[in-house]
Every structure is written in C-alpha cells, then in structure tokens.
Amino acid sequence: MKSIPPKLRPFLAALFWLAVWQVVSLAVGQPILLASPVETLARLWALLGTADFWRSLLFTLGHILAGFALAALSGIALAMLAGRFPVVSELLSPLLAAMRSVPVASFVIAALIWIPSKRLSVLIAFVIVLPVLYAGTLDGIRQIDPKLREMARVFRMSRWNRLRTVDLPAALPSVASALSVSIGLAWKSGVAAEVIGIPGGSVGEKLYKAKVYLATPDLFAWTLAIVLVSAGCAKLLKLGLRWLSRTLERG
C-alpha cells in the first residue's frame, strides 16, 4: 500500500467499491433489486442523449441553487446583524433551533399547503441551509480580532478596507466551511422535497417514477447524475472560495 502514490489512492478506493458493487449485483442477479455499475452507467449514457434529462436536471439545479443562494445571502446578512446586535441573535435563536430540528418531510408537507410544488425545492433548500450558514457566519464573525477592529477604528479605515483586510480574512474559513457543507445539504433536501412534492419536470419526479415503475437502473442513473452535479457545484464553490481567500491574502 505504501508504494501507491497518495494521489492515486482515492481512485483505487473508489474502484474497489465499484468492483464490490458489481460483484454483489451479479450475485443478486436481478437488476430490479440492484442495478450494477455497468447497467447504471449504460442507463445514464442513454439518458444523457435525451432533452428531457437535461430539462429536468436544469430545473432542479436552478431551483436548488436559487434556494441555496437565497439562504446564503439571508444567513450571512442575519448573522452580521446578530453579530452587531445581540438582541437579534437572542430573537433568532429559537427559530433557527426549530428549523434545525424539524424533519425535512414535515417542512415539505407544510410547504405543499402554502406554495405550488414547482417552487418546493427552492423553499426547502432555503430552510435547510439557512441555519447552517447563519451559525457558520456568526462563528466566523466571532473569530474577528477585536484588537484589529480597534486598530481599524483608530486609523479611520474605510468600511471596504476593514471588510477586506480585517473582517473577511478572519471570518472566511468558518463561512467557507458552512458553505461547503450546506451545498450538499441543499441538494439532498431539495431532491427529497421534489420526490415528495413531485413537481412536473423535476429530477424528483423522475426518481419517483423510477420507484413506481420499479425502474432501478433509472433510479441509480438519476442518483448518479445528482451526485455528479452536486459534487460539481461543491467543487466550483470551493474554487471560488479559494480564489477569494488568495485575493484577500494579496491585500
């Protein structure tokens, strides 16, 4: 194991589990119970050539990213307010605790009464991500060195310069960590909401239909597509945050 280059190890580990999956599915011998990796990839390949696949994927991607972005903006803004005014933090504390502990399914069912199912994944991604980003940003704000803030005050630093050189570099690691965790949460909760609400033309609808028609290769192929797009979003976010971090380093 020591002779294997470290960069290669994650790929080999993934390959190992793919092989296990293939062997188990061959042993089961019924794609309706467990589709093999080969069958999954073949089904995904077939889906990639259909316009309906891309429409559904874009629909869900757009809705989940909208919910995520709204939650990011609101969570960061609320945390900034709470960092400045403790009364805001005290006021929000029970609400956000409730948002964290209420099951996604309860939110989904309640939301279906209030809004059309087409917008469901936006709301659910928002509700699930907001408390995570609020907590992460508030934690980041608490990392800002009060002594550097005093220095900024004495030297009458502009708001922008203070944000760029004092506040953001201290708060960014915590905010970035919350963003990275919550992009995955947004996908998981958003797709789960779609499966329950079944908005037409969504990935959730496709998963639901796969369940109804016992089309296990479809279920696996759609799941693989979700995992890949979710991972792509997380990677892009990571790259963006790394760029921001490097820009702040340069001052």
Add this chain to the structure above:
Amino acid sequence: MDLILKDLTKSYGGHRVLDRFSHAFPQGCVTAIEGRSGCGKTTLLRLIAGLELPDGGSITGVPEGGIAMMFQEDRLPPQLTAAGCLKAVLKRSEGLDAKIDAALRILGLGDDLDKPVREFSGGMRRRVALARALLYPSNLVLLDEPFKGLDAATRKAAVEFARPLLAGRTTLLVTHDPEDADAFDAQRLAMAQN
C-alpha cells in the same frame, strides 16, 4: 492647539487607574511618558484615541481626521505583507508605493517585502507597526513602547527613521527606556502609580 487633559479619571472594576489626571501636551512636541507598569500610561493613550471613555474629566485638542497610533501589540492583519498593512490604512496617492517601499527598506525589511507579516519575527512586526503609525498623516501620534523588543542596531535605525517624521507633530511616546526621551529631545512626563 495643545492637547489638554483635565481631571481625567478612569477605573477598571473598582481599581482607579487615573485619578483626576491633568496635563497639557504642547503642540508639535514629543512628550515621553514614563512610569511603572500599571500606572495608566496605556489607558491614557486609549482615552485620547477615543477607544475608551473616561469616568470623569475632559480631553481637548484632539485633531479631526484620525490619530496615528502604535499599540502595545502590533495589531497587523496577519495575512497581509508589510506594504499591505500600511496600504490598508493609508489613502491612495501618487508615489505612495515608493514611499512605503523606501520606509520598509530603511527599517531593514527590504528582504521580506513579499512575505505575509504572520511569518515575521516580533521585532519585524514592531517595525511595520511603527512605519504604519509614522506614515499615517495625523498631527497627533500616540506611540506605546515603539522600540520594545528591538536590538540595539535596529532600534537605532528605527529612531533615525522616526525622528524627521515626528517633527512638528504632537507625539506621546510611552516608554520604559530613558534613552528614548533623549533620542527625540522630548519633554518628560513621569506618571505615578495610584
């Protein structure tokens, strides 16, 4: 305009650090403030800088538009380079980069211009904080033990660098070293413990 402190009083948790302290700091002069640790030297600077409010008394003659201050700690954003730390507080102007570069080189930091200050030694960070306070355009300069932790040669270079930049500016120099007052031809103010 002189900087005038009248009957300044400040307590922390029942301990009175300043008790009806009065003094007039003449405009454009350096005043070396000496005294034992805990006698209220740093508190005095913090009150003048507006970082804390006095329990009683008044401060007049603080110029508008910011104060140049060197704190007891360096207070530099750790991710920035030395020049970045200075640029963060200085207004952009023609020739600013060259001015900053020259100042840092005089202070012996020429070989480390690309490094973030978190990689600097304590003495190097002290010199960056000194350059920041001295280049900041204010008629009031508050320096809290600016040469603490510098070796003799570096201290000499820092004093040489500071002297012309403090000319004509009201400067309060908190120090434990009697040589500092001599180096700046400063007036002396000995603060007593309360």
